[in-house]
Amino acid sequence: MRRIDLLTLTVEDLVLLSNRGLVKRAQRELESGQLTYQFTQTAEEDLRFDWSDGVTCYLPNEAVLCDRHCNCTALSICRHLVRSILAYQASAAPAPTASETEEIAPTSVVWNPGEITERSLEQYFSVAKLKQLKQTFHAGQVIEVTCSHRPIAQLHSFPYTLRFLVKGDLRYTYCDCGDKSPCIHVPLAVWAFRQLSPGQSSGIISTEPTVLAVPCELLLAIENALQDLVTTGLRGLNASFMAVLKQLEQQCRQAALPWLAIAIVDLITLCEFYRSQDGRFSPNELQQAVVEICMRIDAMRSQTGAIPQLFVRGPETAKDTALRATRLIGLGCSVSLKATYFTFNAYLQDTHSGRTLTLSSKPHPSLENAADTTFWDAAKAKALKQTNWPTLGAGQVLIKRGACTLDYQLHLKRNQPAVVNPQKFEWEKLCSPLLVDDFIELQNHLKLKPPKYLMPRRAAENFSVLAISRVEDICFSSAEQAVTAHLHDQYNNSVALYFPYTEAARNGAEDLLTWLARYKLLFVSGSVVMRAMQIRIVPTALVFEINNHRQMFQPWIHSCRSNSDEIKSLILPAYKNCQLITHSVHNHSAKKYLDTLLKTFSEMLVSGLIIVPSSKMVMLDSLAQRGTLLGFRQLSSQLSKLSYQLQNQSEQQILLAQQYLSILVLLEILHLPSS
Incomplete structure (x- = not known):
């Protein structure tokens, strides 16, 4: 019988179990032909390799692969074990039987680790340990699972990332916790995969309590502060109001609401910029901070379960x-x-x-x-x-x-x-989920992400490193004023590379075209987003292979400019017409309408709702009518209501502020895809 588990392992799987340097060295030793070996297989399907360099390797059928299976002095999986597996795969090259074909999962077959039985788990974990892990699982975990040829589970509550390398075999799992396989996170991941509905290939599984305690008084105090802000406007800011915001920020941290606290810090910073007439003040960023606070408060109160409260509130252990x-x-x-x-x-x-x-x-x-x-x-x-x-x-x-x-x-x-x-630049050794070699997995991950204002407040939340197999369609887009290309992974899935042309980063944009065309691209790091159902990455750095050496290219801060006349003739004429092209492409009527509304609301936020000039009320009526024509019926209805409340001075200021905030949130949601 053939060892299906060993035949299923790919080179990338062996890299995860050891490292790329060991795998390459093992491959070179096999290809050199200087080593010979004797291979024996027992009735229990245990394998033994006796190598001509004096090394003996054992590959038992029912045990987890580890350093004890080689007589060398290495303290982890060594190159001798790797080359033994590679040698076995080469010696087992003849076509498998029909039953074996069903067991060997090709790289295109998607499978669900939830199919792994409890009996399989009991082979590696005691009943008492599984009971303890079950309690941990139901205590409140958030686990993102994705079915693929190598299923992946991201345990946000720990946080660790775990991969299943061989279908149904727990010995071949890789977790970045560093413990030997299978680690204690494997049962948690298996149970999370079982929570997927039939036909569902990915999802965020939350075992949090159905309803968490809501700090009603604190949330109400924050809402009152926001209403005071929009009522008096930035012009009415005073030291006492700033003291209230700082006190609310501290109360959020004490109540284990760190993401809300960070949003309030952003609000405080922007208000202080305005008071000190600092050029870093941005009305758009101020609006976004207000909207994020409102959305997180609403999500904490409603608790629909669509977004885990861990994402909305943040971790309970909120400390550096x-x-x-x-x-x-x-x-x-x-x-x-x-x-x-x-x-x-x-x-x-x-x-x-x-x-x-x-x-x-x-x-x-x-x-x-x-x-x-x-x-x-x-x-x-x-x-x-x-x-x-x-x-x-x-x-x-x-x-x-x-x-x-x-x-x-x-x-x-x-x-x-x-x-x-x-x-x-051995980026293949980077830890997952940062390193991505399957763009379908990345696409499924991005689809599961919550809206921008309800995501975890981490600076590199959308940052990834992509392993690239080939590059196509390299060009400078006159319409988008950007360097664009299509990047493919080893499974022929593609993402779009997009680097915007700016005068201050012109060196990087011009030379990026040359480097992409001339050299082999291995990795790209940058911010990834979904645009029109396709992944787009804005590169921070690219790693190329040049004359068997790896070199990094940082387009934002690149020093040299290409001397290629062909590249210059491609970019510079388009850049000269940048304003005209941008106007004709991006000023879509709906987007322009939303931009106008956001600008109007930012002006109202500065001046406050206490005194609104009649011209602004007329503008709101006009924008409401225009919104109806564009199909924004709900938004237009809310605008008309706000205009009526502004004209009716007997309306309570609290109702006016609530109406303003509800429209502002709606505006940011509508504007989000274009941001």
């Missing part, structure tokens, strides 16, 4: 995490653009915990009136001691001590040493 000696892998540096300033954001993965952290710069003034002409010039500033932003994004950081905030921001004090060294 101390970082001891660890290594952080640089994933590139991007630029966050605002109206009057920008910031640099470096992304790093902690190799110990698997968390993706961000380190952000202080705000830089807009480059329009500055001495720096490109982001590259501004990025020469120090990110860490003796290290600028391009070096940080492309390096690996060794720290002895630091802190990770609740929203995954990295904090390093000046007296805490940090050493930045070059890296080899």
